[in-house]
Amino acid sequence: ARQFIFRMREFEQMEMQFFVRPGSEMEWFKRWKEFRLRWHKALGLGDEKYRYHDHEKLAHYANAATDIEFQMPFGFKEVEGIHSRTNFDLSQHEKFSGKKIQYFDPELNESYTPYVIETSIGVDRMFLSVLCSSYEEQELEGGDKRVVLHLPAALAPVKCAVMPLVRKDGLPDKAREIVNELKFDFSTHYEEKDSIGKRYRRQDAIGTPFCITVDHQTLEDNTVTLRERDSMEQKRVKVEDLHKLIHSAVSLNALLRKLA
Incomplete structure (x- = not known):
């Protein structure tokens, strides 16, 4: 559509649903937010090229959401989202399937519908961020040049x-x-x-x-x-x-x- 492959009409996502005890979701949200940024920075593309964008307006089912943004040639853009989705997903499955979807917690000796922390990363956007950061046309000593993909x-x-x-x-x-x-x-x-x-x-x-x-x-x-x-x-x-x-x-x- 525009902005090369950043805006694909069809796109690939890698997602994870991490189930947590109700009441602990904000702690886990913070942990996954920090862990995912460390993963991105470990690639060595430049720590200064990443930043968080915390959502002020949330979806009706979420109680926290943030994006990890990367500095593309056309500005900072989202490459991954981390969301605290409360128990919306499983409660909806339970409602429309008519099946009980709960977890028995032996530490609390009770059953509950788990809350979900979701991480979702765009494959195409990761590819684009890696490619944009790696490609360089270098001027070498003696007037020579080289194209290098870092x-x-x-x-x-x-x-x-x-x-x-x-x-x-x-x-x-x-x-x-x-x-x-x-x-x-x-x-x-x-x-x-x-x-x-x-x-x-x-x-x-x-x-x-x-x-x-x-x-x-x-x-x-x-x-x-x-x-x-x-x-x-x-x-x-x-x-x-x-x-x-x-x-x-x-x-x-x-x-x-x-x-x-």
Whole structure:
């Protein structure tokens, strides 16, 4: 309709209904509000790009509601909503189904209709926020340029690319050997066409966090050059250390542990 995919005629939502004891809903609402913002910030897109928008006018069934807004190119827009929906949902199910929908609380020794805290996040809007924050056209020293996609490493489709410096002297064989070691745990790409610089640029443009270059020194001491996408820094590392280094950076588990 407008504003690219932010306003889709059909859209995808990821929702959660979290059931709580009546009277505790505001405490849980606050906890989920804070937890969801921490999740967004853990992606590393920039803490300053997020803000809360608390609702003053509430739906008839809600007693609290807030939006998490993200700074899109066209201003701050909602990407997720957190709502305290009281017991409206289950009581309506109970009313029209004619079935009792209650929970027996052994701590209180009584039954009640649970209250609901709902979180609802837009898939398309998350995609747009990640893409807008990640895409950059950089001016480099010497007048060179590059397009780089600073995707959060946990979300990058390709985690690493393995490249033989030249297509001879046994370097491709060694590179494929490394690919075969990494491919079971990471989406790993093999690149041998064009100069190493052009290959780096292609991987930068699709957001690959790491490039691994196999050269003649690799055959001597089993080390490779590990290049990091955002900083373009390069360092020599042992082949046996690659898995640990990449995993610590690209694992979704590592990202989620920041929230613990």
